[in-house]
Amino acid sequence: MKYDLTTQVDVGLMEQWLSTKENRHLATGHVGTHLDTYEKSDIPLDYIICQGILWDVSNIADNREISLSDIENLYIPENAFLLVRTGRSEQEKYGTVDYFREHPQLSNELIQWLSNQPLCFLGIDCAGIRRGKEHESADRMLEKNGIFVIENLSNLNQLLNTDVFQVYTLWFDDPVATGLRCKVVVDIVS
Numbered sequence: 001m002k003y004d005l006t007t008q009v010d011v012g013l014m015e016q017w018l019s020t021k022e023n024r025h026l027a028t029g030h031v032g033t034h035l036d037t038y039e040k041s042d043i044p045l046d047y048i049i050c051q052g053i054l055w056d057v058s059n060i061a062d063n064r065e066i067s068l069s070d071i072e073n074l075y076i077p078e079n080a081f082l083l084v085r086t087g088r089s090e091q092e093k094y095g096t097v098d099y100f101r102e103h104p105q106l107s108n109e110l111i112q113w114l115s116n117q118p119l120c121f122l123g124i125d126c127a128g129i130r131r132g133k134e135h136e137s138a139d140r141m142l143e144k145n146g147i148f149v150i151e152n153l154s155n156l157n158q159l160l161n162t163d164v165f166q167v168y169t170l171w172f173d174d175p176v177a178t179g180l181r182c183k184v185v186v187d188i189v190s
Helices: 011-018 024-028 108-114 134-144
Strands: 002-004 034-036 049-056 080-085 119-124 148-151 165-171 179-188
Touching (some): 108 134
Parallel strands (some): 049 080, 119 148
Antiparallel strands (some): 034 179, 049 165, 165 179
C-alpha cells in the first residue's frame, strides 16, 4: 500500500504569501513539502529510496521541545529516512497562521545527536525542526553531515501501525533555490 506524504497546498494562500516576497523564485521552493539545501549540497541519487522509520512524538510536541531523552530505544538503520510525527499537520491546515505559529521543534541537543546518525533525510510534519533564526542553522548542521531536512509532511498518522516501509523521495534540483519542492511517497512492505 502506498501513501503520499506530500502536503497539498492551497494555491490562493500560496499566492498571497508569495506576493509579499522579494524573490518569488526562491520563496516558491519553501512552499509545501520541500527539502532545505542551504549549503547547496549534491543530494545522492541513492537517497531516492530509503528505509523509513516513524517516530511519533505527537503526545508531547505541543507541550515542550522534543528532546534527546525522548528518543530512547529508537533503532536507526543505515541510510534511513526518519519521519517525525508531531501531529501539527493533522491539527492545523497548512498555510494558516496557526500552522506556523509556535510549531513543535526539536531540541538543539537532539539535532546534534541526529547529525551523527546514519540518516539520509529527517522529515517532519510542521514548518521546521527549529523556529525563527535557528531554523536555517539547524538545517545547515544536518546538511553538512549529509542529512537533509524535509518539512511540511502530511498523513504520517497513516503509518502508526506500520513497522517496515520504504520511502521514495523525488526533488527538483535548482542551482539557486535553498528550498527544493519534493514528493514523498511511502510504500508499506507486507
